[in-house]
Amino acid sequence: MIERKFIEESIRELKVKEFLEKEFMHRGYSHISIQSTPVGHRIIIYTSRPGAVIGRGGENIERITQILKEKYKLENPKIDVQVIENIFLDPQIVAQKVCLQLARFGVQKFKAVGYGNLQNILNAGAIGAEIVISGKVPGSKAASWKFTGGYLPKSGYIADNYVLKAKKQILLPAGIIGVSVKILPPNVELPDNVKIKKEIKVEEVKEEMDSDGNSKLEKT
Incomplete structure (x- = not known):
């Protein structure tokens, strides 16, 4: 019984995420937490655009809250909006931008x-990044094109725990195009990043006695 309730809750959460992503896709949406x-x-x-999500006088929040209550049966839902300061360090937003730009420019x-979005990621301070565009681009046969820059580990502890990842799809006249984005943010301390300290100069001091029997220090 507990397992069934857990599965139902997970399915409902997935449906809510899909609904909100579709609702705010063109308004700087990244992800949600329930x-x-x-x-x-x-x-x-x-x-990245809290004003567009909230709406004039909070009208969008009120409308979405009502839908979450009636359609998705959430109990007393309270919606908070958090701002993403740098959109080019968020793989969800970058992947969405790539999809929308492909739809707009072909x-x-x-x-x-x-290359444009990769450069924006690196200019934002990322240690490394990778963008993969898959599908019928630019010809009639499916292919994958990879755009990489900086340092981005493929496996190991850093890759598993610190590399941010996102995947998006968009349906275009050429077919379904997949976009994958990986970003290693600038605040990650790499284990192989060795810092060499400046050499410290040490002066040797000798203690000698003068003719009166007093101690006298001399630097060598």
């Missing part, structure tokens, strides 16, 4: 889109 509290559900929306411009 927390169960004793008084209801708390939904945190992470976005798959023929995929190299400009890939």
Whole structure:
């Protein structure tokens, strides 16, 4: 019984995430966090454009809250909006931007889109990044194009715990295009990043006695 309830809760959470992503896709949406509290559900929306998500006078929040109550049966949902300061260090937003730019400019411009967003990520201070665009680009046969820069480990502790990842898909006239983004943010301390301290000069001091029997220090 407990397992069934857990599965139902996970499915409902997935549906809520899909709904909010579709609702705010063009408004700087990144991801959400759903927390169960004793008084209801708390939904945190992470976005680069909080004003567009909230709406004039909070109209979007009120409308979404009502939908979450009636359609998804969330108990007393409370929506908070958190601002993402640097959008080019968030793989979800970057992947979404790549998809929208491919839809706007066409798959023929995929190299400009890939390299442009990669450069924006590195300019934002990322240690390393990778963008992969897959699908029928630019020809009729499916292929994958990889854009990489900086240092990005593929395996190991850093890759598993600190590399931020996101995947998006978009349906274009050429077919379904997949976009994968990986970012190693600038605040990660790499284990092989060795810092060499400056050489410390040490002076040797000798103690000698003068003719009166007093101690006298001399540097050598």
